């Protein structure tokens with residue numbers, strides 16, 4: 759099936775049903791009642807760090823709307839590893855027919871073990887929709903630590919959030935982010951971007967931008 763068909767309005771409605779069902783079972787973890795808007799998925803996937811990446815991790819792909827947008831922009835020889843802790847949503851993301859995609863039903867905190875299992879020492883970008891505001895502090899710290907270790911030097915961390923709790927956990931590791939507002943999404947949210955700088959000099963201005 760082509761990307762246009764997989765991103766069609768009927769596919770969007772199917773994803774919306776999956777998300778709504780998952781939200782009714784676990785509203786705190788799922789944290790949204792409808793899939794990400796095209797404005798959000800494009801703001802993420804059209805960044806140069808995604809287009810040029812060899813390996814990308816997506817944390818919390820939900821029903822796969824962001825996943826499809828990422829795959830549409832990524833190189834033909836690239837890899838996308840999506841980690842989703844809701845079994846039904848992981849199954850929904852697995853419906854995407856693309857040999858570059860690996861879907862793991864698991865916890866984002868286990869990112870390093872998952873990458874090791876697949877033979878990837880580090881990745882070029884991590885995209886996260888995980889609701890950090892809903893996580894216990896320990897769990898959030900563990901995920902940020904895993905993201906930091908998983909990124910290759912120069913790698914990018916992109917987190918779309920409707921609250922700013924992620925900053926409490928990410929600032930000590932990554933320094934200040936660049937921030938883009940995405941008003942046309944339900945709910946409206948912020949897209950935070952960080953770059954892992956090897957020598958710990960923090961350079962938020964060098965975070966990847968839309969092309």
Ligand SMILES: C[S@@+](CC[C@H](N)C(=O)[O-])C[C@H]1O[C@@H](n2cnc3c(N)ncnc32)[C@H](O)[C@@H]1O
Pocket residue numbers: 773777787788789790792793794817818819820821822823824841842843844847864865866867887888889
């Ligand atoms: C805001 S939704 C993402 C929506 C997605 N972008 C879409 O368009 O369908 C957040 C997702 O993160 C997942 N999630 C929450 N905590 C997680 C964790 N610790 N590990 C992996 N996935 C998690 C939820 O199950 C949910 O699917």
